[in-house]
Amino acid sequence: MDDDTRVEWREWGAEAFAEADRTGKPVLLSLSATWCGDCHEMDVETYAEPRIAANVNDGFVPVRVDVDRHPRVRERYNMGGFPSTVFTTPSGKLLTGATYLGPGGMRQVLDRVRETWDAKGESGGRVPRALAGEPTPRGPVDDRIEAHVAGQLGDKYDGEFAGWGSDAKFPLPRTVEFALKREREQALRTLDAITRNLSDGVAGGFFRYAGARNWGDVNHEKLLDSNAALLRAFANAYLYTGDESYRDTADAAVDFLTDGLWTGVAFGGSVGPAGGRSYYELDAEERESATGPRRDLTAYAGANALAVDALLTYHAYTDDERTREYAERTMAYLEDELLVDPESLADDERFADGAVDADAPGLAVVHYRESDEVGEAGLLADQARVAAAFARAETVLGEGLDVARDAADYALATLFDDEEGSFRDGPAAGPGLLDRPLRPLDDTVEMADALLDLAVLADDPRYREVAREAVGAFAGAWDRIGVQVAGYGAVAGRLCRDPLVVALDAPVGSDLHRAALRVADHEKVVVPNATAQLEGRVGPEETTGDAAYLLVGDDAHRAETPDDLMALVAEHASG
Structure with a gap:
């Protein structure tokens, strides 16, 4: 009780x-x-x-x-x-x-x-209709999708208070990232409003949402996943603008993660509202003697993976060693505790009756693990975020690709329906309505994004093909996609053009590598140790000395200095 x-x-x-x-x-x-x-x-x-x-x-x-x-x-x-x-x-x-x-x-x-x-x-x-087994609204993936969602930014933008919508204001970090490339003033004004209204000026981090159009009536809970996503959005704003205010807000969010949610091995899930807004009106000294908020220090796989992604993104743009250290420690926890060979779960009664596929390739992500209590395994959101986090680690640290592929491969084997061309949110098993498949748009976006990165990093077009199928599963309803899922427009756009790829024949951490990470496009893919990607594009006579290559179609444009690389990127962007 x-x-x-x-x-x-x-x-x-x-x-x-x-x-x-x-x-x-x-x-x-x-x-x-x-x-x-x-x-x-x-x-x-x-x-x-x-x-x-x-x-x-x-x-x-x-x-x-x-x-x-x-x-x-x-x-x-x-x-x-x-x-x-x-x-x-x-x-x-x-x-x-x-x-x-x-x-x-x-x-x-x-x-x-x-x-x-x-x-x-x-x-x-x-x-409910979403569980009735009806087919998804399949259609072609073309330029209309990105253009429509970009148009929705203007239609739904609140010119007076910033943000999108005319009621409660949610920070919508993926929408902010979409807008950074397409409606940058909207994105930056929204981030400024988030800083003023949803950031905790004492402990750092971001509150979940504001109940009023003017960003008032703030709900004071702070969740790991939304804080990680906003940390990444502010880091990307810093990438595009070089404005230190966005770095400062991101740095305060790192303070919250590492001071307020760190358990010693990973990040806990949330901090509650602490009995009302009065606690958050106190200064640091007053808070020490006040009753603090409830904390859930359960280390959830997907939220921790999103934190890894955000911390490494911030590190890539700033060389901040603290964020690299916490990202690596969190990755170690994920690998040691929450990434499992599905065959090892075959004899566990908690994963019986279709809850895990012991014969599937790759690694199943366990949602959480506490003492003898274990969460579900193989959820789409967890698999997608782990794949994305370790793909980010590959670009930033030069390692992580194998784990990223393992997480993606398990999802492709167990959750992707070849006939429907879409992903389920988890195993079609469990009590209540859990045995009925749900095909979530937002989790599909996260998986498709990760697959597009993997297609380049692993030099494996299969991942891009599955991403296209999964995005196409919803493309028949392209004109009903709104700003709340602007990430769908972003991933559809990535599928409609060649990726911006920088392939490195230079050490991880070198000036060329760091410059590649700071190319001002958060959707780029940086490939360390790019032997496979350069094969057939670069002759033996060109492989002497450190170099970065901007890959455009079948061509590889060589740069030997950071300035050369930036000039190449600017030339091809303008062309």
């Missing part, structure tokens, strides 16, 4: 649904998170009320779900925010749901669900 409630919560799993089936009761799913202030408030105000708790315990099978530990449950049952209060049949079909419910609202919903259940039973449940 949760300490703040009187409800007899079950854990998410097959046993809870079996109990509901055996007893003839509907299931109440409470989707919550450590960082969610409203979730803890609902525990105190609603679930701790004796009559409500008794009603729930007597008439339902109540299940508490941590959405960070169970992302596939989150995506299938999220009612639009957290807490999500969801009622299902014993088979997991949706009866109804809401977000926060106070005591009065909860009593009404409980009564209504009981009436529906008594009248209709299992037939009263429904399967």
